[in-house]
Amino acid sequence: MTKEHVSVSLTLERLWQFSLQYYGVHEVKQACLNLQNQFKGNVNLLLLLKWLDEQQVTIAEQDWHKVEECLGRSEALLQSYRELRRKLKQPLTDTLYREALQFELQLEKQQQSDLVDCVNQLALTHADDQPLTRRYCCQLGGEHLYSIFIRPFKLNLDAKESD
Incomplete structure (x- = not known):
């Protein structure tokens, strides 16, 4: 049985505003930094996955590598600059x-x-299994961090958003 594809309205500005607000939660920031520094995780990927979890959509198993590959272009530069x-x-x-x-x-x-x-080039489907943030934390060996990311997040819609 194939899953029905869903459409989400993902824009850079929407993800950026979500990220700023979500990362602004102290416990989330600490967990993100722990994921990055201790487990070599990518915070931007985690923030995207959390946004997708909040939309109750998921990435197909066969497309997971495409998302990780798209980081290749910028990850080395970002890591070098951060260092x-x-x-x-x-x-x-x-x-x-x-x-x-x-x-x-x-x-x-x-x-x-x-x-x-x-992500806008992928076929997304309704999430019916483990959340993407949990999957990513487990993949990195930071399962315990998921207890922070599982909490629902209410985006402040008063924040500026210009699509």
Whole structure:
């Protein structure tokens, strides 16, 4: 039996606003950083997966590798830049460090754009098995972090969204 394909309205700005608000929750931020630093996970991918979970849609098993591959273009650059920024943290003035963080955010947004483009080309279906965030946490060996990501998130619709 084949699953019925569903359509979701995923735009870069919608994912970006969701990410800013969701990552702004202290426990979520800490869990994301733990996933990134301890388990080599990709926070942008996790945020996308959480957004998809909230929409109650899933990615077909055979398409999972396409999502991971789309990160290849930006992940190496982002990792290198993040490492450089950390090394420079002490000698930089506060102003230069904030500018470095702003540039890193631009790289993060570009990576989210790549993810949005990729997912919008996939056939999504209604989720009826384990959530994508749980699957990703388990894949990385950080199953315990899923207890943070399982909580439903209510997006503040008053936040600016320009599609």
